[in-house]
Amino acid sequence: MANETKPRLAVYKLASCDGCQLQILNLEDELLDIVGAVEVVYFLEARSQTSDGPYDITLVEGSVTTTHDLERLRDLRRKSQTLITIGACASAGGIQAIRNMQDVEEYKRAVYANPAYIQTLTQSTPVAAHVNVDFAINGCPISKEQLLEVITSLLIGRVPQLPTYSVCVECKRKGNVCVLVASGMACLGPVTQAGCGAVCPSFNRGCFGCYGPMESPNTDSLCQALLTKGVSRAEIVRMLNGFTGWAEEFHSAAERLEKAPL
Amino acid sequence: MTTRTIRSIRLEALTRVEGEGGLLIELHDGQLQNVALDIYEPPRFFEAFLRGRSFREVPDITARICGICPVAYQMSSVHAIESALDVSPTPEVRALRRLLYCAEWIESHALHIYMLQAPDLYGLESVVALAAQQPDLVRQGLKLKKIGNELMALLGGRAVHPVSVCAGGFYKVPTPSELQAFREKVEWALTASLETAKFASALPLPDFRAEYEFVALSHPNEYAMNEGRIVSSAGLDIAVEDYEQTFTEQQVPHSTALHSVRSDRGTSYMVGPLARVNLNFKQLMPLARDAAENSGITWPSFNPYVGIVARAIELVHACEESLQIINSYQQQAKANVECPVRAGEGCAATEAPRGLLYHRYRINEKGLVEFAKIVPPTAQNYRRMEDDLRLLIPKILKMTDEEIVARCEQLVRNYDPCISCSTHFLKLQFKGQ
Numbered sequence: 152m153a154n155e156t157k158p159r160l161a162v163y164k165l166a167s168c169d170g171c172q173l174q175i176l177n178l179e180d181e182l183l184d185i186v187g188a189v190e191v192v193y194f195l196e197a198r199s200q201t202s203d204g205p206y207d208i209t210l211v212e213g214s215v216t217t218t219h220d221l222e223r224l225r226d227l228r229r230k231s232q233t234l235i236t237i238g239a240c241a242s243a244g245g246i247q248a249i250r251n252m253q254d255v256e257e258y259k260r261a262v263y264a265n266p267a268y269i270q271t272l273t274q275s276t277p278v279a280a281h282v283n284v285d286f287a288i289n290g291c292p293i294s295k296e297q298l299l300e301v302i303t304s305l306l307i308g309r310v311p312q313l314p315t316y317s318v319c320v321e322c323k324r325k326g327n328v329c330v331l332v333a334s335g336m337a338c339l340g341p342v343t344q345a346g347c348g349a350v351c352p353s354f355n356r357g358c359f360g361c362y363g364p365m366e367s368p369n370t371d372s373l374c375q376a377l378l379t380k381g382v383s384r385a386e387i388v389r390m391l392n393g394f395t396g397w398a399e400e401f402h403s404a405a406e407r408l409e410k411a412p413l
Numbered sequence: 414m415t416t417r418t419i420r421s422i423r424l425e426a427l428t429r430v431e432g433e434g435g436l437l438i439e440l441h442d443g444q445l446q447n448v449a450l451d452i453y454e455p456p457r458f459f460e461a462f463l464r465g466r467s468f469r470e471v472p473d474i475t476a477r478i479c480g481i482c483p484v485a486y487q488m489s490s491v492h493a494i495e496s497a498l499d500v501s502p503t504p505e506v507r508a509l510r511r512l513l514y515c516a517e518w519i520e521s522h523a524l525h526i527y528m529l530q531a532p533d534l535y536g537l538e539s540v541v542a543l544a545a546q547q548p549d550l551v552r553q554g555l556k557l558k559k560i561g562n563e564l565m566a567l568l569g570g571r572a573v574h575p576v577s578v579c580a581g582g583f584y585k586v587p588t589p590s591e592l593q594a595f596r597e598k599v600e601w602a603l604t605a606s607l608e609t610a611k612f613a614s615a616l617p618l619p620d621f622r623a624e625y626e627f628v629a630l631s632h633p634n635e636y637a638m639n640e641g642r643i644v645s646s647a648g649l650d651i652a653v654e655d656y657e658q659t660f661t662e663q664q665v666p667h668s669t670a671l672h673s674v675r676s677d678r679g680t681s682y683m684v685g686p687l688a689r690v691n692l693n694f695k696q697l698m699p700l701a702r703d704a705a706e707n708s709g710i711t712w713p714s715f716n717p718y719v720g721i722v723a724r725a726i727e728l729v730h731a732c733e734e735s736l737q738i739i740n741s742y743q744q745q746a747k748a749n750v751e752c753p754v755r756a757g758e759g760c761a762a763t764e765a766p767r768g769l770l771y772h773r774y775r776i777n778e779k780g781l782v783e784f785a786k787i788v789p790p791t792a793q794n795y796r797r798m799e800d801d802l803r804l805l806i807p808k809i810l811k812m813t814d815e816e817i818v819a820r821c822e823q824l825v826r827n828y829d830p831c832i833s834c835s836t837h838f839l840k841l842q843f844k845g846q
């Protein structure tokens with residue numbers, strides 16, 4: 152049987168919006184080839200048959216916000232040869248990690264009539280905070296091209312090539328006029344990892360950090376530059392505490408900025 | 414009399430739906446005692462962490478409630494914020510927003526028809542299995558979905574979480590030639606959507622009927638998407654501002670899941686494509702109306718399985734209206750109307766692919782959100798789904814557990830539930846367990 156030699160692929164979801172696993176189904180031109188090259192054995196959104204593992208490749212979307220999900224994740228790690236996180240929730244805690252800087256008990260009261268029913272951890276944390284992660288695909292959402300690069304690399308046994316440089320590089324390649332320098336817009340592009348194709352500056356607005364911190368970002372320096380441009384401290388802090396706000400480089404820079412003397 | 418036999422049927426994970434939830438069925442002495450959708454999708458507290466954020470950030474944040482219908486969240490957000498700030502977008506912005514919404518309907522409806530629901534009607538477990546039997550059909554579905562995604566990317570930079578929508582309009586609008594260059598693809602999509610409608614109408618749909626109250630936005634001059642009054646098949650006709658008085662989200666004692674009901678009588682209702690086609694039939698575009706009239710279905714339809722046909726008819730409508738907007742598009746000098754920073758409160762409802770989506774915000778004088786309320790379509794359909802299951806299960810008790818579960822899942826899939834959207838839902842257990 153051909154299936155016996157195909158790698159077994161699983162797609163799992165924790166706290167998230169479904170958008171990153173949807174990017175798999177959004178590979179419309181490649182989808183039928185992918186399911187020819189791997190055996191998709193667990194993907195609730197796409198098929199009814201499920202296998203409990205073991206898996207050769209596991210893609211995990213979402214952050215850890217409940218003890219139930221934490222148990223699932225640990226079990227999943229044991230069953231998976233290669234575990235890859237997909238998206239900002241899995242890699243950095245996601246937008247729901249805003250709660251990490253707030254009082255989650257108050258959150259429950261704000262959203263639910265009977266907060267006692269709600270079981271949730273005080274923090275939304277990335278997958279790598281709990282188990283070993285073999286590879287991370289960043290982005291909110293991930294890019295289809297990067298996903299394809301990682302899957303094909305694994306299939307042919309080479310290391311995936313994803314950029315570690317900033318959004319600025321992509322933005323310059325597109326020939327955009329710099330929204331920060333020319334228009335004074337608040338933009339996290341200089342410290343954010345490339346991958347989106349500089350989509351926000353291309354739409355006449357600043358980057359808000361979906362792909363998380365680039366390798367060795369100088370976030371403090373960017374904060375100073377934004378202050379000089381007249382962006383308020385509160386706005387910079389909100390931007391850093393955004394879609395990848397629990398990533399160490401962004402979170403710590405936001406804290407330093409908040410505590411710095413005026 | 415004490416219960417002698419208890420039969421519990423449990424499905425850990427619903428498949429081919431967005432997000433994660435299960436199903437619990439409990440029979441006492443062969444009688445249906447309890448049925449519940451067991452939703453363990455973790456809560457993400459959007460309404461709580463939106464507080465303190467600028468109104469300008471809201472459409473980007475609420476988009477992240479759902480990767481499949483981000484535009485819907487952006488649309489309800491910006492309309493509610495514009496209402497709070499007393500800002501009116503231009504007619505050109507209004508048309509482009511409809512085009513963006515059409516693109517999302519195309520993407521989402523094609524996904525549901527071809528990849529999530531069609532396998533059921535062929536007795537197959539996935540689109541992969543369907544592709545082995547009907548490769549051309551699946552390719553057509555994938556291409557349709559792709560065109561919806563590409564149109565979203567053209568207008569919003571990317572298909573999942575597009576970045577162009579802001580309060581007051583758009584950050585950037587396309588040029589007429591960019592839209593014209595896309596026209597051929599939409600023409601192909603229109604033809605394919607007409608074929609989809611024929612294919613869906615010919616499917617052997619199970620017979621099922623219930624007394625539904627259908628609820629949708631309705632507008633006299635257009636198939637309602639972004640504005641209108643909220644109407645129902647039971648004669649309701651209210652302004653969006655009266656939504657929260659008319660409908661209530663309940664946290665019921667035996668369940669931790671919130672369910673929307675009519676406030677006055679506590680009854681369930683249905684939102685989504687079937688509700689819209691039933692209520693807004695007259696506003697369908699001509700080819701979409703033809704497709705509905707030639708479907709062999711008597712409208713209004715009270716069979717939830719007809720949902721797949723309604724979705725296909727809306728696919729036709731979305732392609733047809735997209736073409737119309739592209740053909741008449743004229744670019745304006747300004748992409749948006751400036752929004753003043755002032756205090757205010759406003760609400761809006763728009764039609765997400767899965768149905769009515771209500772938002773309300775209170776904004777302070779610094780432009781920061783003080784209060785947010787979001788009622789997703791799936792939250793409004795949960796009670797109705799459970800009512801349907803209560804009608805179905807007694808008729809299929811002789812089946813095996815596995816067959817019962819499969820039939821229940823198929824019924825639930827008619828609603829295209831988006832569990833990720835329904836941020837309120839949690840794991841539940843029946844009393845005493």
